[in-house]
Amino acid sequence: MSATLFRGRLLWFDHEPEGAEDISAYNYVEDGGLAVEFGRIAWSGPWAQLPAKWQKVEPVDHRPHLIVPGFIDCHIHFPQGQVVGSYAGSLLEWLNNYTFIEEQKYAEPAHAGRMAGAFLDMLAAYGTTTALVYGSVHRQSVDALLGEALQRDMRMIAGKVMMDRNAPEPLTDTAQSGYDDTKALIADWHGKGRVEVAISPRFALTSTDAQMEAAGTLVREHPDCLMQTHLSENHAEIAAVAELFPWSKDYTDIYDHFGLLGRKSMFGHCIHQSEREIARMSESDSVAVFCPTSNLFLGSGLFSLNKMRSANPHVRHAIATDIGGGTSWSMLRTLDEGYKVLNLQGERYHPLRSFYQATLGNAAAIGMEDRIGKLAAGYEADFIVLDAKSNPAMALRSETISTLSEELFLMQTLGDDRTVAATIVSGVTAHQLPKR
Ligand SMILES: [Zn+2]
Structure with a gap:
């Protein structure tokens, strides 16, 4: 050739x-x-x-x-391309009134298939060549997306969200079926061509103890898979989660308790964490994923890099769009909003630092810095x-x-x-x- x-x-x-x-x-x-x-x-x-x-x-x-x-997007939702720009005040309203309705459509393979093509076209148009993606609860959403990515030879990582409570019935699995479906996806897709599967408990609010336990088992059984979830995004969410897990020291402790912290673990948002939580993120080498357009749009709060780095200057983090809470598919727009969020707090990303983060930095966050993120031989x-x-x-x-x-x-x-x-x-x- x-x-x-x-x-x-x-x-x-x-x-x-x-x-x-x-x-x-x-x-x-x-x-x-x-x-x-x-x-x-x-x-x-x-x-x-x-x-x-x-x-x-x-x-x-x-x-x-x-x-x-190519840009690397470390947190994006496949079934939310048609949710972007929904008029909602904050996270829980946005989830219940728009997102949990839209995601139900992805039970239908024909819809998921059409959207898979549109999703990957959109990423390519915005210069994103790799993404870490949340599917819907339905395994067929991930089948559709990874099948399309495999055909296009795109490096994509995706998982079906596990959620067995606090969501409409058509969007819930069970601890057992969430485990089984994730297992089946890993067997069918993980390591095929350039596609991989991520273990994806949506967040503590939508998983029972039994499901969190199952997610921990998956992480132990598949140490080469990434794990992705949401953490400490919004005050109402944090309060609701604290009620569901009354024994926990804080939000981060819930994931810690079930064995979900670690080098392969990607936590979206991490806005309102305490010093103790940040120290645990750092000790466990977990990754905090900064989603600036989403955090501004949903009024969630301001992610602080200095706060993260005060615990450990090498604490791991990434930057991402979080479509559809996020308002742009563009990593350029995301870097711009990220700059403004940090600047509001007296912190700044130098432009070199921004472009490093959107390429090699994000590659390192997902452990792929030996394959993507450079133009080297x-x-x-x-x-x-x-x-x-x-x-x-x-x-x-x-x-x-x-x-x-x-x-x-x-x-x-x-x-x-x-x-x-x-x-x-x-x-x-x-x-x-x-x-x-
Ligand atoms: Zn998200």
Whole structure:
């Protein structure tokens, strides 16, 4: 098989930037080339140093745009694409009045199938090449999504939510069926091509002790699977959960009690945690997932990175859209809102830090930093082409931009799906905007 060549400006990170001037954290190639073979990057570097064996291959020329690794979304709900922008005050109202109605439709394989295609098209259009996804309670929702992802050779991780109380009857499983269905999904999909299954108890409010116990058993039986759930998002939720588990020290203690904390555990939100809870997150290497557009939209509160990091500067975290509580599929919009949430609290993400987080940082959060998140040889060929002049306001502002950091910050602040000129999945162009 012959290689595919891409040409453009290249940017990828090797580690988290320590600060605004940390040039050791990233690789930037002004006129770069990427050779892709069998879905992987075979070579990357300055175009002038393109190895002889590929010099006769006609490149896909993306100059003057910036090529970066595909964005990774660490928390998104498959059955909520048609819930985004529902007029609800806060989390529990939003769940009961809109989301729990919508998710019932995913019992129907034809609906789930149509939505699976639309969901993956949307991710590609917004430059997201990997996502950690919640399905509905129905295992067929995950069958539909992972089947479609496998066909497209996309790196997707998804699980059916386990929920056996406090939801409408058509949306509930039982401790046993939630366990059995998750087990069956793991057997059918986990490790097939580039798809994986995540153990997904929705949150403590919708699971009985027996189901939490079953989730803990799944985590012990499948240590190579990610576990995802929600934690400490909203005050009413926290109070309701405390009533259901009166023995618990706090919300985090419930998951801890059932063996759900750990390196492979991804906790959405983590806004109102106490010092004790954050210390447990840190000790257990659990990941806090910051979902800024969702937290603002539902009025849940402000995630503080400083608060997390005061316990341990290396406490693990990720950033995500949380569609459909979140209001944008775009990781650029998400970084922008994240910046504002942190800035309100006197904290800031430097633009280098933002782009690190949405690529290699999120890859590390899900334990895939050896496969995705870089443009280095051997990595899976998932990358995107970003155009900093993709709308009139950006083109105007670009006239006064002179550094890479300024360009990144411009794209984060004013960019959206129009900024993603092309998305390459497994070496193949999965989405491309007409040339401007
Ligand atoms: Zn969520």
